[in-house]
Amino acid sequence: MDKYVQAINKFVESSPANRLPKFGGIRIFAEPLLAVADANDPMFIQLKQPEVVGPEHLLPKDFLPGAKAIISYFLPFSEEIRRANRVPGLPAEEWLYGRIEGEEFNNELRQFVEELLIDNGAKAVATSLSSKFQKYQVKSNWSERHVAFIAGLGTFGLHKSFITEKGAAGRFGSVVTDLDLPTTERKIIDIYGNCSWFTSGECGACISRCPAGAITEQGKDKLKCREYVHGKIEKEFWPRYGCGKCQTNVPCEESIPG
Ligand code: B12
Numbered sequence: 517m518d519k520y521v522q523a524i525n526k527f528v529e530s531s532p533a534n535r536l537p538k539f540g541g542i543r544i545f546a547e548p549l550l551a552v553a554d555a556n557d558p559m560f561i562q563l564k565q566p567e568v569v570g571p572e573h574l575l576p577k578d579f580l581p582g583a584k585a586i587i588s589y590f591l592p593f594s595e596e597i598r599r600a601n602r603v604p605g606l607p608a609e610e611w612l613y614g615r616i617e618g619e620e621f622n623n624e625l626r627q628f629v630e631e632l633l634i635d636n637g638a639k640a641v642a643t644s645l646s647s648k649f650q651k652y653q654v655k656s657n658w659s660e661r662h663v664a665f666i667a668g669l670g671t672f673g674l675h676k677s678f679i680t681e682k683g684a685a686g687r688f689g690s691v692v693t694d695l696d697l698p699t700t701e702r703k704i705i706d707i708y709g710n711c712s713w714f715t716s717g718e719c720g721a722c723i724s725r726c727p728a729g730a731i732t733e734q735g736k737d738k739l740k741c742r743e744y745v746h747g748k749i750e751k752e753f754w755p756r757y758g759c760g761k762c763q764t765n766v767p768c769e770e771s772i773p774g
């Protein structure tokens with residue numbers, strides 16, 4: 517696995533697509549976190565339950581027959597992108613570039629990992645780039661965060677974002693392969709185990725950060741968030757959109773809150 521981690525880190529560090537010339541060449545993403553899920557983990561079948569994701573959620577073998585493992589990764593936003601978005605209200609321009617240009621880079625990384633595995637004699641599919649991948653209004657048939665949970669990368673939070681060792685401000689990706697990679701141990705079983713609201717009954721900082729009033733003590737209203745990001749923000753900042761106020765200037769921005 518080490519040689520793949522090294523190649524991936526090198527790609528993230530050196531790719532020009534991970535830089536924003538408009539902001540003096542700052543990096544979009546810092547060094548990623550990687551983990552490996554077992555393609556036969558029974559939790560993939562659990563994702564088909566309506567209260568988890570839904571019956572449409574695909575299994576690793578639907579993307580790649582004979583799949584054995586999934587490389588799941590978290591790309592934390594750079595300090596510059598996170599810092600810029602700490603102001604309240606409208607999203608920082610740097611964050612909007614992080615959302616759009618950042619996802620373009622993320623797609624290049626997905627492609628890179630797929631090719632890296634294939635070059636090493638394995639079969640591999642970058643799930644979100646596959647024609648089988650479907651995105652709906654408030655879900656998809658391959659949820660990167662649920663895959664990250666299975667791979668042991670972290671847990672959800674009150675804001676329903678996913679909190680890793682490097683925080684919640686960032687983006688995810690995954691690649692399915694038939695390579696027999698060693699699986700990462702899933703240390704936390706509580707799906708909200710990294711959020712102080714659930715572990716100590718304290719925090720709730722993401723509630724007041726949300727300009728759409730989508731986050732309450734009961735959790736997050738996905739439709740309110742969607743209407744804000746793809747309504748107000750998209751209209752004002754087209755061709756970019758995003759928000760991420762709940763992921764910045766909060767105790768889980770760049771680490772698991774203590
Ligand atoms: C649709 C979508 C949206 C929708 C709805 C999101 C949602 N479901 O809450 C809208 C437009 C609102 C949205 C908004 C945003 N999004 Co979005 N979005 C997606 C997309 C395409 C699919 C998400 C999906 O399939 N969700 C499935 C549903 C079912 O998830 P859920 O309801 O949260 O799941 C709950 C249940 O499963 C429950 N549960 C009940 N029983 C059980 C049992 C088990 C075992 C488990 C595990 C869970 C579980 O726990 C979960 C949490 O409560 C993903 C990309 C992808 N392919 O994954 C990006 C993604 C989730 N978005 C992302 C981001 C960054 C954002 C924004 C910050 C926008 C921005 N970039 O500025 C906001 C943040 C919203 C937030 N607070 O989470 C990131 C997540 C980053 C992170 N740290 O979590 C993703 C993963 C994109 C990426 N490639 O990185 N998004």
Ligand code: SF4
Binds near residue numbers: 675676718722767
């Ligand atoms: S800001 Fe606080 S309450 Fe909200 S998700 Fe992060 S740790 Fe949990």
Ligand code: SF4
Binds near residue numbers: 726728745763
């Ligand atoms: S992304 Fe913005 S609108 Fe959506 S929940 Fe987070 S703070 Fe609220």
